[in-house]
Amino acid sequence: xxxxxxxxxxxxxxxxxxxxxxxxxxxxxxxxxxxxxxxxxxxxxxxxxxxxxxxxxxxxxxxxxxxxxxxxxxxxxxxxxxxxxxxxxxxxxxxxxxxxxxxxxxxxxxxxxxxxxxxxxxxxxxxxxxxxxxxxxxxxxxxxxxxxxxxxxxxxxxxxxxxxxxxxxxxxxxxxxxxxxxxxxxxxxxxxx
Amino acid sequence: xxxxxxxxxxxxxxxxxxxxxxxxxxxxxxxxxxxxxxxxxxxxxxxxxxxxxxxxxxxxxxxxxxxxxxxxxxxxxxxxxxxxxxxxxxxxxxxxxxxxxxxxxxxxxxxxxxxxxxxxxxxxxxxxxxxxxxxxxxxxxxxxxxxxxxxxxxxxxxxxxxxxxxxxxxxxxxxxxxxxxxxxxxxxxxxxx
DNA sequence: TTTTATTTGAAATGATCGTTTCAAAATTAA
DNA sequence: TTAATTTTGAAACGATCATTTCAAATAAAA
Numbered sequence: 001x002x003x004x005x006x007x008x009x010x011x012x013x014x015x016x017x018x019x020x021x022x023x024x025x026x027x028x029x030x031x032x033x034x035x036x037x038x039x040x041x042x043x044x045x046x047x048x049x050x051x052x053x054x055x056x057x058x059x060x061x062x063x064x065x066x067x068x069x070x071x072x073x074x075x076x077x078x079x080x081x082x083x084x085x086x087x088x089x090x091x092x093x094x095x096x097x098x099x100x101x102x103x104x105x106x107x108x109x110x111x112x113x114x115x116x117x118x119x120x121x122x123x124x125x126x127x128x129x130x131x132x133x134x135x136x137x138x139x140x141x142x143x144x145x146x147x148x149x150x151x152x153x154x155x156x157x158x159x160x161x162x163x164x165x166x167x168x169x170x171x172x173x174x175x176x177x178x179x180x181x182x183x184x185x186x187x188x189x190x191x192x193x
Numbered sequence: 194x195x196x197x198x199x200x201x202x203x204x205x206x207x208x209x210x211x212x213x214x215x216x217x218x219x220x221x222x223x224x225x226x227x228x229x230x231x232x233x234x235x236x237x238x239x240x241x242x243x244x245x246x247x248x249x250x251x252x253x254x255x256x257x258x259x260x261x262x263x264x265x266x267x268x269x270x271x272x273x274x275x276x277x278x279x280x281x282x283x284x285x286x287x288x289x290x291x292x293x294x295x296x297x298x299x300x301x302x303x304x305x306x307x308x309x310x311x312x313x314x315x316x317x318x319x320x321x322x323x324x325x326x327x328x329x330x331x332x333x334x335x336x337x338x339x340x341x342x343x344x345x346x347x348x349x350x351x352x353x354x355x356x357x358x359x360x361x362x363x364x365x366x367x368x369x370x371x372x373x374x375x376x377x378x379x380x381x382x383x384x385x386x
Numbered sequence: 387t388t389t390t391a392t393t394t395g396a397a398a399t400g401a402t403c404g405t406t407t408c409a410a411a412a413t414t415a416a
Numbered sequence: 417t418t419a420a421t422t423t424t425g426a427a428a429c430g431a432t433c434a435t436t437t438c439a440a441a442t443a444a445a446a
Binding site for chain 3: 222223224234235238243244
């Protein structure tokens with residue numbers, strides 16, 4: 001029987017994701033990926049077909065990792081409004097982790113590749129729908145508990161929040177002052193109260 | 194006396210800007226630029242030094258063009274709150290113009306290049322400061338006229354609006370439904386009222 | 387040990403990258 | 417016409433791009 005795959009695929013994906021996240025798709029070369037993983041060029045092509053496919057796998061992994069962290073933390077909140085605030089808190093923590101914030105891989109990817117790459121656009125659309133329905137559910141719950149006003153319905157508030165999440169991630173790239181980011185978060189929350 | 198520069202530099206910049214806006218910096222090749230302008234490769238290097246410098250000129254041109262359009266239209270508004278709404282209306286119009294919205298060149302550029310290119314980051318920082326003080330001025334005026342609430346001061350609302358502008362431009366890349374964009378705009382305005 | 391399949395190394399593929407070079411053509415003032 | 421200078425064309429630069437190739441090394445089951 002054959003030799004089995006020895007390297008840790010999850011670790012490789014994590015390493016590659018970091019490079020893509022840092023430099024974006026186009027500025028990342030296969031040489032960068034070889035260097036970051038220590039893997040052989042052939043092994044990469046054996047396991048991931050090509051650069052584009054590898055990138056897609058990184059996107060999927062990034063999304064599911066974010067969702068895991070998010071749903072874990074959302075279990076610890078008292079109510080829906082706090083949950084929404086927590087989303088932005090997670091972002092602020094993420095932004096403060098490193099000297100230079102790289103933004104959100106998915107937002108950056110939309111900016112770089114949407115409308116030029118149908119498979120990427122499809123993935124981003126699906127991700128967007130997932131996020132919108134999560135937000136809509138939270139808003140609905142918050143409205144039922146009278147924590148969130150009913151000036152607008154849950155669908156529209158979800159859209160508003162989704163747009164704000166993207167803006168927040170973009171803003172964090174150039175603004176690292178936590179108090180400014182907190183201020184933006186509080187204004188967003190204020191809208192719902 | 195010598196032959197003088199014959200081609201229209203502004204037209205060339207406009208043509209090149211369109212390519213950069215569509216594909217981003219890294220995915221745009223010099224060949225793309227040669228094709229888009231019809232200019233000779235040598236002429237481009239003679240006039241613009243290199244790709245990076247040409248890109249910077251496009252950014253500057255894009256910014257000043259946006260500012261010109263904005264300040265023209267802002268003169269026709271009744272009050273500060275309407276002015277702020279108009280900013281988002283301009284974006285919606287821009288997004289609806291083409292089948293596929295390309296987003297904002299400056300936002301895309303921040304996503305692609307900020308923190309990797311100091312000259313780009315400096316430009317974006319300056320642009321951000323300009324935008325923030327424009328917004329702060331508008332909010333201040335709106336608050337003086339009791340059109341904008343004083344739950345937060347002008348500086349914080351300016352930050353909030355700036356973040357929302359970026360998010361709005363990102364959202365427009367994947368969402369082309371005008372009514373959804375209008376809804377987001379109205380929610381943002383609602384926050385100020 | 388032999389068989390089977392995978393990983394590896396290293397080189398090579400052809401294409402494209404940004405940029406340079408330079409002589410020829412073009413243009414305009416003197 | 418002559419002199420000055422720019423635009424042009426086309427080729428070439430070396431580097432790097434994503435991807436392929438394939439024999440050698442490796443590892444585990446038979």
